[in-house]
Amino acid sequence: MDAFDIQHQREYIEYSKEVHGYSKAIGKILDLSESYIPDAEKAYREGKKNAIWCGAVGWVVPLVYACDTVPIAFGEMGRLSDKEVMLIAEDYYQFPSETCSMVKCVVGQWHLRKDTTGIKRILGNSSACEPYNLAWEVMKNEGYDVYNNDVIYRGASVDGKRLEKLVEFFVGEIHGVVEWLTGSSKIDEEKLALELKRKNRLLAKMRQILDLRLTRPLYVKSLATILMLNVGLNNYFGKPEEYEAALDLLIEELENTPVDEEQLxxxxxxxxxxxxxxxxxIYEAIDQAGGALLGLRSVPFKSFREDVPPxxxxxxxxxxxxxxxxxxxxRNVIELELEKTKAQGLILYGYIGCSFGSVDREMWREYFHKKGIPSINLEGSFQTGAPSGQVLTRVKAFVEMLS
Ligand code: SF4
Incomplete structure (x- = not known):
């Protein structure tokens, strides 16, 4: 398969499997990524597992698993989509065309699935953004059971008593989610504690992988890195044991791979x-230009505390x-990542139509520019199909400029 003939995200995953033919572990991670949504929907239809749609990141994941439910990341429907799906959001639900493509894509997918998936429950989040707030309302009208926890926000100077009040507030929010999910606000703390231990164990294994990658930077290429970290480490692709086994295997493979000084x-x-x-x-363009994504800002690198109730x-x-x-x-995480990986450049990526994301990126760009760190600020679309030639040219030119 030639990378530049690829037209669809699913084909990229197949291509990535070919490129990583030397690694059983990466093949397994890519398989898990591909089968995440279809397998969770199948298990639900067959009555084997409960499941809900949610962001499937951060605090939500251990909580939902502790309630014997699989969290399905609705954002992962992006790669299953095509332009027709986007048109459902624009033409049927009248979302303005400039609305963030991620939201339009997800809404279109829920529309198509409403009579087939069976999974009609959505755990939303009022903190997300206005387009998603609109999506929750639209989906309620379509017969989905949507629950939103309240906004999460800790201002930069919030500490001490004000922070304790926030914690207290959020504990109440967590009980509200559990009541919606199970019918009772009572939380099985033993199960939740086990899930937190699992998450901390996986975070530790991922840190080990990231450290090994510093001296074997090209073993896991860019797309597989993003899927393993930004998706898998958050929600385990709905299969925690299999994901953990794949990480164990990857650690073994990396440890048995000699360091190539010339490559370094x-x-x-x-x-x-x-x-x-x-x-x-875009990931393929990074690989082809000789880049390696060694640091990310969006993965939860801090562990859950085990010295307080779960x-x-x-x-x-x-x-x-x-x-x-x-x-x-x-920004602090990005700074640490830049130092740890001795990165030569920073790729800032966001979606067209996301106003708050673009403000953050602009602030970060300026901050790191003053520190002499080159960056590229990309705005892309969530929709399917090959990325525009202009984006690919910019990425390749940026990475090559750094060499
Ligand atoms: S990219 Fe921005 S606008 Fe789009 S869903 Fe995320 S937060 Fe909302």
Missing amino acids: KKVIPLVWAGGTGQEFG VEALARFVYDNQGAGAGVYA
């Missing part, structure tokens, strides 16, 4: 500061991490 001299370490872009060709640990995790609200929290 040539490679261009990069940090990716953005969401899981669905324009998979529900409190969930709330503290929210406010102690880069998703707490103010852009400075994420």
Whole structure:
């Protein structure tokens, strides 16, 4: 398969499997990524597993698993879509064409699935953004059971008593989610504690993988890196045991891979500061230009606390991490990643139509520019199909400029 003949995200995953033919572990991770949604929907239809649609990141995931439910990341429907799906949101639901393509894509998918998936429950989040707030309302009208927890936001100067009040508030929110999910606000703390241990174990394994990648930077290429970290580490693709086994195997493979000093001299370490872009060709352009995504800002690198009750640990995790609200929290993570990976450049990626994302990116660009770190600020679309030639040319030119 030739990378530049590829027209669809699913083909990129197949291509990535071919490229990683030497690694059983990466093949398994890519398989898990591909089968995440179809397998969760099938298990639900057959009555084997409960499942809900949700963002499937951060605090939500251990909580939902602890309620014997599979969290399905609705954003992952992006790669299953095509332009017709976007048109459903625009023509049927009258979303303005300039609305963020991620939201339009997800709405179109829920529309198509409403009579087939069976999974009619959506855990939304009022913190997300206005387009998603609109989506929740639209889907309620279509017969979905939608629940939103309240806004999460910790201002940059919030500490001490004000932080404790936020934690207390969020503990109440967590109980509200559980009541919607199970019919009772009572949380099985033993199960939740086990899920937090699992998450901390997986985070530790991922840190080990990332450290091994510093000296074996091209073993896991860019697309597989994004899927393994931005998706898999968040929700385990709906199959926690299989995901963990794949990480164990990857650690073994990396440890048995000799360090190639020549490769280390040539490679261009990069940090990716953005969401899981669905324009998979961008990752291919990075690989072809000799870049390696060694650092990311969107993965929860902090562990859940195990010295406090598990529900409190969930709330503290929210406010102690880069998703707490103010852009400075994420910027600190980016800065640490740049230092750790000795990155030569920063790729800032966001979606067209996302106003708050573009403000953050602009602030980060300016901050790192003053520190002498080159960056490229890309705006892409969530829709399917090959990315535009202009985006690919910019990415390749940026990476090559750094070499
Ligand atoms: S990219 Fe921005 S506008 Fe789009 S869904 Fe995410 S937060 Fe909302």
